[in-house]
Amino acid sequence: MEAFLHGLKGTPLKDDEGFLDHAYLPSFMHERKRDYARSFGAQFGYQNRRGVGWAREIPGMGAGYKQAVKANYPSFVVFSPYGEMIPNPKSFLDLDYDKKDEFGLPSARRNQFWGPNDLKIFADMQRWATEILTAAGADILQVYKEPRPNHELGGARMGSDPKTSVVNANCQTHDIKNLFVVDGSVFPSASEKNPTHTIMALAARLADHLADRGKKGEL
Amino acid sequence: MSSERRTSLKIIGTIGATCAFPFAADELYAQQEHTHTEGVTAQLPEPKYFSKEDFALIAKVAELIIPATDTPGAITAGVPAYIDFVVSRSEPQKKLFTAGLAWLKRHDLKALEPLCAAVDKGQLKTPEQRWFKAMKSLTADGYWTSKVGMAQTLGYRGASMLAEYPECREH
Numbered sequence: 001m002e003a004f005l006h007g008l009k010g011t012p013l014k015d016d017e018g019f020l021d022h023a024y025l026p027s028f029m030h031e032r033k034r035d036y037a038r039s040f041g042a043q044f045g046y047q048n049r050r051g052v053g054w055a056r057e058i059p060g061m062g063a064g065y066k067q068a069v070k071a072n073y074p075s076f077v078v079f080s081p082y083g084e085m086i087p088n089p090k091s092f093l094d095l096d097y098d099k100k101d102e103f104g105l106p107s108a109r110r111n112q113f114w115g116p117n118d119l120k121i122f123a124d125m126q127r128w129a130t131e132i133l134t135a136a137g138a139d140i141l142q143v144y145k146e147p148r149p150n151h152e153l154g155g156a157r158m159g160s161d162p163k164t165s166v167v168n169a170n171c172q173t174h175d176i177k178n179l180f181v182v183d184g185s186v187f188p189s190a191s192e193k194n195p196t197h198t199i200m201a202l203a204a205r206l207a208d209h210l211a212d213r214g215k216k217g218e219l
Numbered sequence: 220m221s222s223e224r225r226t227s228l229k230i231i232g233t234i235g236a237t238c239a240f241p242f243a244a245d246e247l248y249a250q251q252e253h254t255h256t257e258g259v260t261a262q263l264p265e266p267k268y269f270s271k272e273d274f275a276l277i278a279k280v281a282e283l284i285i286p287a288t289d290t291p292g293a294i295t296a297g298v299p300a301y302i303d304f305v306v307s308r309s310e311p312q313k314k315l316f317t318a319g320l321a322w323l324k325r326h327d328l329k330a331l332e333p334l335c336a337a338v339d340k341g342q343l344k345t346p347e348q349r350w351f352k353a354m355k356s357l358t359a360d361g362y363w364t365s366k367v368g369m370a371q372t373l374g375y376r377g378a379s380m381l382a383e384y385p386e387c388r389e390h
Contacts, residue, residue, distance in 0.1 A: 013374045049375055052363035056356045059339040061284045061331065066292075066372065069363065073373050 001079045001129045002054065003138035008075035013049070022046030027192060029124065036120035040083035041192050042129065048076050054141060079133055081125035082150065085190040088115040089164075093155040114147060122147040151195050153187040171206045178219060182206050264300050268307035273320050277302055277354075280323070283331060284358045290372040293362050301361035302354075312353060319350030 022043045029039040054076060055069045090113045095106040114122075126143055133140055159165025162174035167186050173179040182203050184195050191198065213219050266274035281293035281302065293299070306312040331351070338351050362368040369375040 049373075052369070052373070053360070055363045056359045058359075061335045061355065063286055063288050066285050066288060069359075070373060 001126075001133065001143050002141040003077055003079065003133045004072050004075040004141065005077055005133075006075070006137040006139070008077075010071045011074050013074050029128075034124065036117050036124070037086055038084040038117070038121065038189075039192065040081045040121055040125050042079060042081040042125075042132075044079040045077055048078065049073070057141070077133075077138070079129050081129055082192045083118070083121040083125060083147075084192040085149075086115065086117050087154075087157065087188050088113060088118075090115070091154070110152075112149060118147060149190075151184065151190060153184040153190040153195055156181045156185040157188040158186045159188065170209050171202065180206060180210070262294050266300075266303045268303050268313075269316075274299060274303060276320065276323055277316075279328065280331065280354060281358045281361075283328060284335075284355055285362045285368075291367050293358055296362045296365040296367035298358055298361040298365070301365075302357045305357055315346075315350045315353045318346035319354060322347040322350065 023045045025042040025044065027039040027041045052069065052073065054072075058065060058068050058072065060068065090111075092111050094109050094111065096109040097106045099107045099109075101107050130140065130143065156166035156173075158167050158169065158171070160168065165174070165188075167173050167181050171180050171182055171186055173181065184199050186202065187195065187198075210219065263274060263278055269277060278294055278299035281298045285293040285296075285298070287295065306316050334347060334351050335355070338348050338355070343349050343352060363373070
């Protein structure tokens, strides 16, 4: 969601993005009554001064228009909730044989669908973001109409059942004994927060596991 | 360069070199406005797509959308060349601008204000309305992403360190 905060209109410009790219509002819905699983957090106030794409939509022309863009510039804020996508059996990756890469190999194709839970979270995100920005005193410029995917996760998800998952708890594929997957594709759901730390933790854990198994001659 | 322009540049130069800005924006605006027409033809580079005549007309419109005030306007920011470049690479934009230029040649530039007001109300029915929407978008994109637009007019300095982290006393 994009907005102009009334309290910041026409104020002296602060170029303070360097010390903090954005502020974070941690997940708060998981402790409240709701009709969906999981929750969402929100990132806001990032890259506010780096782009002025909204200036196209400021009405008028001439010196008045120029002044209006200048007055709004310090008050522009992006408020973006991020929610968790729970596992959806309809979403999958496959190979597109009609679209080959430079080596003549079929390219990966993403078949991603929003589930009912995702859409409920999204509707609640819109509601909360509107309420928070309205309470803060803002002209709301844009409410995104559709959810957008962010981090690419899943595709080789972890699980104990070979019928419904690709790797086991040790990131080892059910099908091929000595094949290990060590990236974000083993996530069963797409986390609401950035996944890099979890991917790194899984990699460190797998490295430890492989060293141990290697010593025992089990690989 | 005319002697009036020389004089106005000298005044602007003196302001920059010696003291904090002593004039109201309107006064300086008047000085720049004085050489406005000359600026249009003198500062323009060679167009890639438009004819020289059409390019000068587009530049005038860009400068009317974002004029020089206490900071430079669209022409100094290089907006006409940006529009020329974008339009040269896009068939839909070429169509919009062909229609827009035809309209411009039949109308006084004063007719731009009511056209802008109609587009602001969301009207995109006529070819000139659709052209003006594109014209204003390109002017805005070109100007507000230029050094003149971002650094001079908006005051963006890039990400800078905060030496202090004052507490929020309100809460």
